[in-house]
Amino acid sequence: GSRVAVDKGRKSTMARPSEIVVSTSISDHSTVFAHDIRTGAQLAAYKASPGRPNQACVLGSDYLVAADLRKPLLHIWSWDRENTLSRSITSARLASVCASPDGIFLYGGTEEGEMLAWEVSTGSLVRKWNAHYSAVSKLSVSGSGSWILSVSKDGLVRVWDSSVVLNAAFQADEAVSPSCTWKAHSLAVCDISVTNGPFPRALTVSLDRTCKLWCISTGELLSSVSFPTALSSCCLDELERFAFLGSSDGRIFRLDLRESAVRAPGSDEAEDNAFPAHTATVSHLALSADADLLISGSEDGSIAVRTSQRAGV
Numbered sequence: 001g002s003r004v005a006v007d008k009g010r011k012s013t014m015a016r017p018s019e020i021v022v023s024t025s026i027s028d029h030s031t032v033f034a035h036d037i038r039t040g041a042q043l044a045a046y047k048a049s050p051g052r053p054n055q056a057c058v059l060g061s062d063y064l065v066a067a068d069l070r071k072p073l074l075h076i077w078s079w080d081r082e083n084t085l086s087r088s089i090t091s092a093r094l095a096s097v098c099a100s101p102d103g104i105f106l107y108g109g110t111e112e113g114e115m116l117a118w119e120v121s122t123g124s125l126v127r128k129w130n131a132h133y134s135a136v137s138k139l140s141v142s143g144s145g146s147w148i149l150s151v152s153k154d155g156l157v158r159v160w161d162s163s164v165v166l167n168a169a170f171q172a173d174e175a176v177s178p179s180c181t182w183k184a185h186s187l188a189v190c191d192i193s194v195t196n197g198p199f200p201r202a203l204t205v206s207l208d209r210t211c212k213l214w215c216i217s218t219g220e221l222l223s224s225v226s227f228p229t230a231l232s233s234c235c236l237d238e239l240e241r242f243a244f245l246g247s248s249d250g251r252i253f254r255l256d257l258r259e260s261a262v263r264a265p266g267s268d269e270a271e272d273n274a275f276p277a278h279t280a281t282v283s284h285l286a287l288s289a290d291a292d293l294l295i296s297g298s299e300d301g302s303i304a305v306r307t308s309q310r311a312g313v
Helices: 267-272
Strands: 020-024 032-036 042-046 056-059 063-067 073-078 086-089 094-099 105-110 114-119 124-130 136-141 147-152 157-161 180-182 189-194 201-206 210-215 221-226 231-236 242-247 251-256 274-276 282-287 293-298 303-307
Touching: 020 056, 020 303, 032 063, 056 094, 063 094, 094 136, 105 136, 105 147, 114 136, 136 189, 147 189, 201 231, 201 242, 210 231, 210 242, 242 282, 251 282
Parallel strands: 189 231, 231 282
Antiparallel strands: 020 032, 032 042, 056 063, 063 073, 073 086, 094 105, 105 114, 114 124, 136 147, 147 157, 157 180, 189 201, 201 210, 210 221, 231 242, 242 251, 251 274, 282 293, 293 303
């Protein structure tokens, strides 16, 4: 079975800015980069095989984890060492990874639709189960760690109760049933963004040209908005005032969530709330902690940092 090995005895000694942009590339062997979000200065280039944005995550406060694009491997670094701290073999190639907020558990989604959960301190595989009918495109965990959310190319969004997934009374290969399955998207779901409050909400985007806002605890669809092009990425303001949506044509749309309704914006409205950001698909979006900066990454190989005011906030 799979094991994840992290030397928790070694802590990072690197003096780090309060916020760091972590990026990956599929065209450069030094594929995981760390940049200062405010100055743009490159802090490190972590050596690994190429990977995609959803294949990397921060583990606790001291480690960085990335799945190998070509092999069933996890690469693990401490912040202050560019060479790999350890490598762990997994049972299958991982399409996505994420960690619990406290860094105690690591979750992975495979190209075949399986999900896995490891306990980081022991490296033990806690659970492996069939989650989707196709590749798990993105994983996200709520701020409390109570909910694990997965989106897939099969068009489904699923919510998993972490207390069930991590229950030691079950066998590692025992099936897990989702707490909720959202079936409102008609094509592949590309991204999900989750808020961290006591009543978290989730925003999903799809190739079906819609974004949808959900209440995680009730499973209720709160809002659905259609756009003129396929959507590829999203990020959600923690106060749930607005969202940014990346598209397949390189534009970024701004959505005011205070106008919560199921609607299809007219072309003029969509154009008024869009700006050209890249020359290819916007593969990832993120906001700084104070929502002052919008970070976007694209398949054109570029990363852009804009003030959110310039982006229409």
